[in-house]
Amino acid sequence: MASVVGLLEERELAARERVEELREMADRVLAELAEAETAWHEWLIARQRVGEVLSGPRPGQAGEAGPEAGESSGSEPATNALAEVPLPRAARSGSIVPVWRPALSMDALAPHYQRILATLTEQASGGKPVMPCQEITAVLGLEPVPANVEGVRSKMKRLADRGWADEPTPGRFTLAAGPASGS
DSSP, X not given: OOOHHHHHHHHHHHHHHHHHHHHHHHHHHHHHHHHHHHHHHHHHHHHHHHHHHHHSOOTTSTTSOOTTTOSXXXXXXXXXXXXXXXXXXXXXXXOOOOOOOTTOOGGGSOHHHHHHHHHHHHHHHTTOOXXXXXXXXXXXXXXXXXXXXXXXXXXXXXXXXXXXXXXEETTEEEEOHHHHTTO
């Protein structure tokens, strides 16, 4: 007859192997997700660039002196034409959190995520750089019940996974170095 400790060790080994297998699968999925997000952002940028080109004034249109006009009409130089192109709108609620990079501002995030990062920024400037999810929930004006705290925790984990925030200790979050520097 097998010992109880031996049976427990067998089950523990099987559980650990399953966890390792699932972690490998999760790593593969996260790598594929990062590639897909990169491709998506490239297509988004391409569409925005085409929109800028198509919506910008063309040489010879009213209000812009074309090269064939030969005289100045007193309007702004053609180099300021891009200033009239509307900037991309902020992300919609429920949208995907993009991976942080220096050219990306908080406007790329959904409003809920922007509020969380603004809260972290305010608290860091007030001398409290690291906050637990319960405090973040309360500062956001939400009742600190488990459902709200877990909602904030999942958003914070997502922000940390994508480089917007850091989790120096489990359950406590701070603004990541890149977004904190404003770059």
